[in-house]
Amino acid sequence: MSAVIDTHAGEHHHGPAKGITRWLFTTNHKDIGTMYLVFSFAMFLFGGSMAMVIRAELFQPGLQIVDPEFFNQMTTMHGLIMVFGAVMPAFVGLANWMLPMMVGAPDMALPRMNNWSFWLLPCAFLILASTLFMSGGAPNFGWTFYAPLSTTYGPPSTTFFIFAVHIMGISSIMGAINVIATILNLRAPGMTLMKMPLFVWTWLITAFLLIAVMPVLAGVVTMMLMDINFGTSFFDASGGGDPVLFQHVFWFFGHPEVYIMILPAFGAVSHIIPAFSRKPLFGYASMVYAVGAIALLSFVVWAHHMFTVGIPIAGQLFFMYATMLIAVPTGVKVFNWVATMFRGALTFEAPMLFAVAFVILFTIGGFSGLMLAIAPADFQYHDTYFVVAHFHYVLVPGAIFGIFASAYFWLPKWTGHMYDETLAKTHFWLSFIGMNLAFFPMHFLGLAGMPRRIPDYALQFADFNMVSSIGAFMFGATQLLFLLIVVKCIRGGEQAPAKPWEGAEGLEWTLPSPPPYHSFQTPPEVK
Amino acid sequence: MGVHAMRAGVLAGGLLLPAWSMADWTLNMTPGVTGTSNEIFSLHMTILWICVAIGVVVFGVMFWSILAHRKSEGHKPAHFHENTAVEVAWTIIPFVILVIMAIPATATLVDMYDTEESDIDIKITGYQWKWRYDYINDDFGFFSNMATSQDEIYNRAAKSEHYLLDVDNPLVIPVGKKVRFLVTANDVIHSWWVPAFGVKKDAIPGFINETWTRVDEPGIYRGQCTELCGRDHGFMPVVVKAVPQAEYDAWVQDQLAAAELERQLTEKEWTLEELLERGERVYATACAACHQANGAGIPPTFPALKGNPVVTEDLPAHLDIVVNGVSGTAMQAFGPQLSEADLAAVITYERNAWGNNTGEMITPKQVFDYKNQQ
């Protein structure tokens, strides 16, 4: 990305190195942020192509393209790659680019560790991807890898999968430490906690969540490793273990993990909506408290993923009530965004389109989440396509649209060029239609009784599956357009001013576009 | 309600797409046939309409802003950015709505957990990839395998009406009786689900779960395994036949008589042709999913049987593997699952099919002796 090169006259004694070493040894937050984003997009296409295989097999009833064994590997790898390879690194990339500029710092607090935490990721995913070529195939037990299917009955590649999870866990933890150190230590004078931009706030809370739960994930895969290779029986009933314990530990990690994937998007959208409404964010303080409340509640709701395992009624009720409670702070956020738009002066450039779609579709995902929280109803919804529809509604228009909105919002800042607005709007509309076509019918399929993770289905599910597959192909193909738009924007285009969006607020817009290699050489004053 | 309108709309939109005569455009959950499933359905509808109402208000305001408060319409932005009263209201009101929703949900849950005073107890055991039903009170049980043929699945034959949702031996229960299910699993976690009953329970190896149902309407009800349990997770349907009490009693007597007949089959003198014919059927339900109908398997996970030295030469090893399974692989012990007649038939079939023409046969009596003299 040549455009990132410092064009700021007079200060080029700290410009980037040349060639490949620039990327291998870089400690610069912008270079590392770029690498995270590029890596994440590559993984998005990789995991997305697996989704295409899944949808192609499900296009019609019967087995046409892949064996059920390979189908299970596809669903597993799709989930793992999208969660750990696409969404999480994308947010770390955004954090790397934006946090120093938003808090008025020259760089991240721990630049060398930053380099290390990025370069671990390709290693982890190389190992994970290599399992596809191993004898016995890749992990085939779903991204939730429930024991004993993943332990006693797992393929030989499970040990490599565990190793890969360990490495990506270390990478995430180092990334989180860096974020916390940057936010706590490098804020510009005058920027108190309650003056921090919301993206900074949401990332601070996300980083704490990461530090709290990634080690638990590491713990649970370590226990698996010991069960598989060292003869322990944490999760094996025959040795006195308990398979349900696995689910408790996994979801203790897993539920906060879903907020790790959405909170930074909340933050970014809280910048974009005010910018294009030309009106300050409504209820800043309540936004911060709501994110905090969501993060805290996320630790006491994990068993709502396990309503059918036979938890006693007192437990069911507790987890049902706690889960329903999450709707309150989430509702507050949605109301605040709507109130921000209310009586603004709205324009609809690509970032705003993605942000508005985010609010609408994420809310729909929230509604189905609320329905799933009702334990008796969950006995019908659980492990059906209704759940698949639900989490794709919170992750695709939630996390992914949040990332696209952020990318379009900040691309002019990053590259110094405006992106092609027409193409970007096309990207939005095709994504929006494709995504809804792919995932909305899944609600109907689930309610009609189609279980998830099946390679073939009964005839009454045929029509909606075909619609869904068509939508998925459309959504998938559209993402290549995004690649084109970004490449075009890097290579040239209309010069972007320091503040390309009329209503945007924040320190990052006081820097020229593109910003100097070291963002703030002298800390700005925040009033 | 608008389901009909929605259905019409979707149908209109779907005209361009080919539709099978079998397929339908079901949009919503069905109320089912039990008290539980009806309660769940009404909870589902209540929550759905509450969500729709909230959605209408929130999206209504939003779309109003999108349409009316555009810069291109010359709208000038206001500058307000907080309002304590409003913020408190939209925290309290959702909370109250949640409490209202929690009350019926709690009542339904309490009812679903009340397994007391059952008339019949049935143990359900999940296996990779079939169900076993044991009638505890009457001391008999059987396996329930999917009956859909591999030809239908691989598109070599037309798909039947209950494609993937048909089994060889359905679970039979009497109507109007409280049936208590004790659910467990042999290998990995499975989940037993019949949507029409509103019953879904995980089957966990080494642990026992309980649930119950009372079906008042005779009929055949279909469901599936809903917890990923390996390769053929999508191919282990649940079929329940609810019949009047008298019919149920007769069926139980038939089952007991059939078990006796099975014992006699072991003693019978069999010819190679009889064994091959029976063996082909057993192979199709018990073996073909992994080792494939043509015996080619899916190496390396599922070895080929065609031309395999264990099958063509080493009879004792062949018998041992089929009866006792191979630990740590997907090859399970069929000894406890199949009758002696079925075991003998399928082994004989494997040794003579697909060009494995060994001409050898093994009788049910030999299998019986083997199992007892190992």
Place this chain on the structure above:
Amino acid sequence: MTGSPQPSTRSNARVIAWCLAGVVGMFGFGFALVPLYEVFCDITGINGKTGGRYESSVPLERDESRIVEVQFLAQNGPDMPWVFKPVTRSIEVHPGEPTTVVFYAENPTAKAMVGQAVPSLAPAEGTLYFHKTECFCFNQQTLQAGETVQMPLVFIVDKALPEHIHKLTLSYTLYDQSVMGEVSRIKQAITTTNRNG
């Protein structure tokens, strides 16, 4: 990196130290969940796993006014060839009354094998009130080739069993705990065969 607002390395070190402490603590917490869950289940009985040998200094009082049905189930774990079943399928007892029932096990194979029965009780709520004073599940069982055995279980249902529970189902799953030299030989033979085509 240079730049004027050099972050205080001391405060960075402090943040890293705190974060790492958090990481180590949470990693430990993940493992601590195992015994914690165990203890939690012992206290609440939520996973239906009945406890070890019950010992009480005071003999439990009998409650003649109440009858509880106790039902027994037995099944084998994967690849376990033993015959294993309860001799008594179901029995009615008064709470507080010590009762003995027998399970039958037979090893039909040609080699000595070791089995371990794992108990589970439904409803899980009753777990705390089901006491075993003697059980074959406390130990592994070794059976010689062809050997059969009658295995006793002595239990007491606690008088404090909640009123609404009238039936308890005790289920045993029997697992093969023998070292499987024989089987792994066959497994290896199959993989070799397979590789040879």
